[in-house]
Amino acid sequence: MIRVLVADDEPLIRAGIATVLASAGDMSVVAEAGDGRAAVTAALAHRVDVALFDIRMPDLDGLGALAELRRWMPELRVVMLTSFGVDEYVLRAVQAGAAGFILKNCAPDELIGAVRAAHRGEVYLAPAVTRAVIERVTPTDPDRRRVASARLAALSPREAEVLGLLAEGLSNAQIGQRLHATETTIKTYVSRVLTKLGCANRVQAALLARDAGDARRR
Template sequence: MIRTMIVDDDALVRLGLTDLLNADPDIDVVAQAADGLQAIEQAGAHHIDVALVDVRMPRMDGITATTRLRALPHPPKVITLTTFDLDEYIYNALAAGADGFLLKDTDPAEILRAIHLVFAGSAMLHPAAARRLIDRYHATTQPTAIAAQARIDRLTPRERDVLTRIANGDTNADIAARLSMQESTVKAHVSRILTTLDVTNRVQAALLARDAGLLP
């Protein structure tokens, strides 16, 4: 069962998302919060696997809340959910440690799919957000690419293989199957990769891999 928390200052949005998520037999909404401060409190009181966090909220916004949630001893995965498709929100959310970025007009089935993917260790971006990140990648300057490659060079060949699969959006199970490894071994590699690259999650590692030119 995937234990989730919904963080949004609009009570109707929380109600609608709760109904949607609870209709999935593998998802259980165990907490709700009206702002970032309440989200931190709720995360401390409940074991949260995945948090859906609105960006614009009073008292503490979703970007700050994401940073705080990811810094907890047992951090939940975070999917930021917003009405506004703005570059600033996309980049700041991912920099804060979010594993996904969706717009509130996302198809309900895709929201459920995002929760399952993020819980499994993958990432999920709204197509518009993904397009912006790709455009940003193509506009990457040479010095940035060199700096990214220098960080990638710290990895072992096997870790580079795993990182390439992460950048392709594979889950740990997918990587294990493709590289003929045990899933527990993949998890250990992923942990070392994040530590070596000094990033907080798979999305940031994937962006670094793209900057370094690991993907065509």
């Protein structure tokens, strides 16, 4: 059972998240907190596996709580939540070591999937967040663009097609709709793409696709 902490200053948000996670069957919310300081205390006291932090909390925000906990519980996986538009917090959260970043209005399945991915040691970023990261990262130099293009040459035409849609920030379900394939099939393709490219997550793969695209247009 995955032990989860939910930290948000809105009780109704915490209750809603707890209800969704309880329905998954393999996870349980063992602690809740209404501010960053309380979140740090609760995470240490309950030795949780995954923490869901509202990125904007009173007293100590999600980024501050993440930084503090990484000193005491480096193994803890923290997923950031926000109800705001994707902004400068995205890159700061990823760079600070967050295991994920999702929007509070995401579908229940996405929330559950993010917790499971974090628990597996993966980085989960919502498609909208992936798109924001790509847009904010400064374009790479020509040499890296050529290297990226060479790496993408290892992909089959179908895998390259999936990667292109992934780079647009589409979810597996949306890619499946575009390509008239099941979500399970697309998930398999995405896994192959990440393996072939040596990428740890969708964001790295999307950035490679962007760089290679730049190179091909030159």
